[in-house]
Structures are given as C-alpha cells and as structure tokens.
Amino acid sequence: MSEDGYLPLHKQQHSEPLYVVPKDLCTRCGACDPICPVDCISFDKHKYPVIDTKTCVDCGLCVKVCPGIDFDYTAQYQKMFGVEQPPEGLGGIYKSAFLTFANNPQVQAEGSGGGLVSQLLIGMVKEGIIDAALTVGYEPEDPITPTPVICHTEAEIRATAGSKYCVVPHAKVIRDVKKLEGKFAFVGVGCQIEGLRKLEKVYKPLVRREIFTIGLACHGTLEKEGTTELLSHRRLPQEKIKRFFYRGGNFPGKFQIETLDGQRLDLHRFDYKDGAYNYLYHLYTPQRCLMCPDYSAEFADISVSDFWVRGEDGEYLHPEGTSMVMCRTERGQKILQQMRESGYITAMPLGQQEVEASFDHLYRDKRVSPFVRIQWRETQGLSVPQYHLPISPPTKEDLRHEGLRQATFIFSKRKWTRQLMLVIFFSRFGEVFTAVKMRYKAFKASRRLRKQASKKK
Template identity: 25%
Template structure:
C-alpha cells in the first residue's frame, strides 16, 4: 500500500482534511487555498517546494495520514465504559452558556464560545484561535484570533464549509500568554501532533476545544445551498449562516440589496440533510473521530432531546483533567450553566456515530485490499462496531459500496487542485 511522502501526496490522494497544519509548519513551502469541489488544500508555493523538507516533515503531523491514541485502555479517572467507542471521557455535562446572546447565536448551547470567552476574561489567556466567515467573501472561511467576548460572538455558530484553523497556529505560538483553540476533531488532532514537535507551541496552547463533526462539505455544497436559497450571484452575498439563532437554527443568507431585515432561510434538515452532507470531502468518509477524542473539551448536540422551541443546549465532554478543571471553574464563575449527566446520554445523543465508526472499518479494509492509500488509525477500535452495530445491508454498503465509490470518486486518479478565483 502506498504511503505519502509529502503533504501534497496526501492532498493528491484525496486524504487531506484541510486543517492547515502543514502551512503552519512549513510556511515558506506550503500555502492553503480553496478548491471548489475538494475543500481547503495545500499547494506548494513554488514548484521546487513540492518536495521540500518542510512539506515532507509536515506529514508527521497530518491528521489525514494518521490518528493515534497512546492506548485503548481507560486511564484512571476516565469513564471506562465509553473508552472504546468514544475515546477518553472524564465527565459529561449538559447545558448552555449563561450569556443569553452567546447561547442564542451558538449552534446548540453556545458552550464552546462561552468557554473560550471565560478563558480569556477570567483565566488570563491571551485569545482564542478559531474560524469565521471571510468579510470579503462571506461563503468562505478564514482563521481568526479573537481577543474577547464580542469577537468570539461574531464568529459563533457552525460553519459547514472548508476551514483551516491550524494554518495560523503561529498566532498562538507568538502570543504573550496561552490561548484557546477551537476546531473540528481533525484540527484538534493536528494541534496535538504539532505540539509534540514544536515545544514553543505546546507551551502556549491553554486549552483545545473540539466541536463534534459529521464531515466537512466542500464549497460546491455551499454554492448549491445558496442556489436553493435563490442566490444566482454569490458576489451579492452580505452574510451566510449555517445554524444558530435557536437550536438547531436555520441556514440563512442575506444579499447586499435585500430589504432591511429580510433573510432567505432553509431548515437544518433542508440545508444539511438534503444538500450539504452530500458534498462532504472524501477523507470524512474515513473518519473514526467525530467527537473530538484528542481535545481537552468537546462540545456537540444532545440530539436525544426534541429541539423545537428550545433556545439551545450543548452536550459537553471533559476529556482531560485540564478540561475538567476549566469546565468546573466556568460553572463556578457563572459563565456556563451545566449539570453532570449519565454516560448513557452520550450514545443516546449521537445514535448514528457507532454505525458510522463501524462503516469506516469496512471502507478501510476494502480500500487496502484494492491497494489504495488509507489513513493509519491506532487505538481507535472500529471492527467491533462493524460486527455488532451494522446490519447486513450496511456491512455490504461499507464494502461493496466502497468499491463503487473508488470508480465514482476516481480514487485511483490524483486530484486536480485548482484554486478558486476569489
């Protein structure tokens, strides 16, 4: 089975997550660009840089290539019954941001935003690195470093579009004090690996906060959603939101020439269910970590609850001792309104993820048998979920269906990575 030699090999073989850690590690060799039907992708700054030392070394920190826990066993203080399927979990909470404005703007209960603000305002952290909409092209994302509550509030809410928050980890490394990092599970995994090779970064990461993720749609998905919303010319867009303003909230957009107060909207089921999830990048179909197993704190939706009329609630996992300390401090300070919940709430809240994880095992086995490049996933058990959580039909879909995808998605052909003109 072939192995990638540089991060450009990873992107060419359609295993890139788009996190941007390679651009941070090798800024003189790698730049991140938006590719319409693939996502955020690394390109060499010069032709010579394609096989440069930096692009080669960055493979060691690439979550598209590998995800690895130190062990499958639960450590003291972890919830043992959750370890195999959900990674390290020390405590589970449910609740919301005490700040009603943050709660309303967030995708669920605003906890990720509120916790980051607490870290800055009450824990002495310098800022928070996260993503938000580009001001000049609102349907694209950019990395932002926020210094306080108002900046964080402006970026609250899920962004179901390609993003590379790790491309500016230099902002954390050069800050005067530790900072918070907010990203998808693969982004947080990249930060963890980068910290192992960059002591200066390791010293400045105050907390990592992961948001649960079902996959990243490409920009093509956003443009299709906007077309359904009646947008013929994306250049006229003033704003794009995918969720928030209630739970789970509508996808909504506004054009520069729309009447005051007017927004074009789709329900979450229409935007994500009918459109966006069909445009997820290929690497997301091979992902075994949808819940931020490498983070200090992970935040997602408590889908076991009915959402109609609820202003928003978050499911919160404290995965490390640092995560427990920060969450408890935020509760004590009145920044978060959370209560502990039983371990069974986690699988009840994310009922599809065990099947998704089992399906990944079937896909990986099939791709390896076909001689195709796959990520290396260590101590993230999957085969048990394949055996016990998938029906016979779903097992066939994860194997025979993958062979069909090899042809349909042209997985034997290197990706053509042409930057968008924006």
C-alpha cells in the same frame, strides 16, 4: 520514499500541483502549514495544501504532522488518558459531562447550540486565563468562505460564533500563534485537534504554550460547493450576501443568509438537522470524512456537541438551545467548573447513559463504516489512513449496511446530479417528504422508548 511516506516529488518534472499528501487522505485540517520551515505551503481553492516546489527543502515535516495519513489512536490514548484503547461508543474518555448553555441570552442565541463555546471563550479572556481565542469566522471580503480568526475581545468572539459546516484548514492559524506571546484556546473538530496534537509532538515549544483545546463533535463537514450550489439553486447571487448562517435563527437553526439590505432569508423550510444538513451531507461530504472515526473530538480538553436525545413522545428534549460538554482532562474540568462558579454558564450534570443516548444513532456511521471503507479501499490498492486500532473484518450486516449507505452518495459525484437532487430535496415534494420523514422518525423513536420503558417495569 522516506519511512513516513513522504515522496519528494518536486525533484521530478511534473506539471500537476504537488499536494502534501494524496488528496483523498487529506482532511484539510491545516496542520502542515505552521510546521513548514520555509513557509512554502499554500491552500488551493478547495483548501488542499499545495507545496511550492521551488522553495521546499524536502524536510518531510509536513507529512510527519499530518493526521490525515496517520494518527496513532493507541499512543495518543496512552499519552493523554493512560489507556491503550478507546472505550466502546463514540464519547471517548471523559471525567464528567454536562448539559450546558451560556448565561448571557444573546450569546446563547448566537451560538449553534447553547452558545457554550463562545461563552467559555469570553469568560476565559475576561478572567485572564487566555489572551486570545482561535476560532473560525469568515473572510472579510467573502462572507461564505470560513477562515481562522484570532479573537482578543468579547465582540470578536461573538462575531465568529456558530458552526461553519464547511472545510476550513483551521490549524494553519498556529503559524501566527508561534509569532505571538500569550495563552490561547483553540476550537476545532476532531481532525484539527489531532493535527494540533501531532504538531505538539514535533514542535515542542507548542507544548509549553499549553493551548487549551475545545473540540466540536463532527459527523462530517461539507465541501464549499454545498454552500455555493445551494445559493445558486436558490438564485441568490453571492454579491448580495452580507452574512451566511449554517444555523441561523431559533435553535437548532436553519441555513440562512443576511442580505446587504439587512433581510434574513431561510434557505430551507425545516431546521438544519432534519432538513438541509441531512441532505447536503449525502451530496457534499468529503470522502475523507467517511473514513474518520473521531466523532466526539476525543483528544481535546473538553468536547462540545448538540444533545440529540428524544423523549418518550419522540420529540427532541431541550429544544431551547443547549450544548453537551464532556470534560476529558483535569484542566478541562477545572476551567468548566471555574466558568460555572463565576456565573458565565449553566451546567447540569449528565450521566454516562445520557451521553451515550446522544451519540448512539451515529455509532455505526462513525465507528463501524469508516473501517469497512478502509478495508474495502485496501482491497482496491487505494491509499488509506492509519489509526493503529484493531480492525475486525466486516460482518454481512456491515457490508449490507455499507452497500445501502454508498447508494446514498452516488449523486454526490457530479455537479448536475447534485443540482438535480437539490431541486428535488428543496421542492414542494421534497418538503412533504421531509415532513413525513420527521414524523416517522419521531414515531419510531417514541415506539422504541416506550417499549424500553415497559420492559423496565
């Protein structure tokens, strides 16, 4: 085995496919594909990268750029921001933050949040800042399989608007970018941006290309079965589907389909967050996401997320379609400012407290639990990702929380248990349960906020 963990298994006889790294470490970001000098990596039906052992020349580069096995937070923080450690909280380092939305109401409506990402990309193409945007759309012949797309026009960018809560090895698009002239902006969740950063380290010409990075906050993605099993539960054959929406309709959106005859159907009564996604997360989130601490895409030029902050009445503020933006680099800040001044977007400044309020509820999930899981796997002799961050031993409270959390994932392991849970979640009973849960959450938030307010007085 080489120093960085690459095991040239193809030299041995084996019958299994040879994956770039063990599957339970792979985030399926796609970064290993563009670095391969002989183009011998393809993606299986679950989007894991598989090596063609007949053509592989055993250079180890694919493993070298892999953020799934190793991503050095300390070195990357030092390089991008001149500090050794990420700050407390999930926001990472940013120069300024804004609550934003696209000024074109159609773009705002098409986006998952405020259409900010699509509108920024459109503005950047129109102003000549970039030649094309690297986004995620759907396969032309398969409306439920997300795939990387290179967009040169406003229409192309708008056609790929909206979050695809599904595994997609988006960074593989860099293989095509290498062959093209011009400037690009790349949209991606944390692990995809991390893959790009590692690619830049190994393949220097990429640094000169100055790809602008727009990060998307990410609690966890979903396996494609999350989509296919939901459709089969609703008895909707894939052949009848023209388009799939993870957040269709009014903000914050619902899982929806558009049928070939132009009908829009909701797949769940409640919005994506309090309804479908929250449930599907427990059934279809890849194990690798549960070990990932990069919630806010900490190494992008700008990071974009929803603004899940509640008011004193317990309801979400700004329900009309907004996106929160954090500008991390000079370049990110400059471009956001330029787009604002040119009238593409509206951006209202947010303070650090407001940013943190939007992320607080996921702190344990993304900054504590991943390391509790990593330490537990180590005790079991299982492979773990390396982040080069100091890890504190878990407290009793961490372990208790993790035990409860793991219990919510037990139905994810088998198809029949997942399907059983889908029947329960999406039944009449499940709907009443969701409605009560939503009211309870709003009540709890309202009580907490009112207590905080009265303490301040």
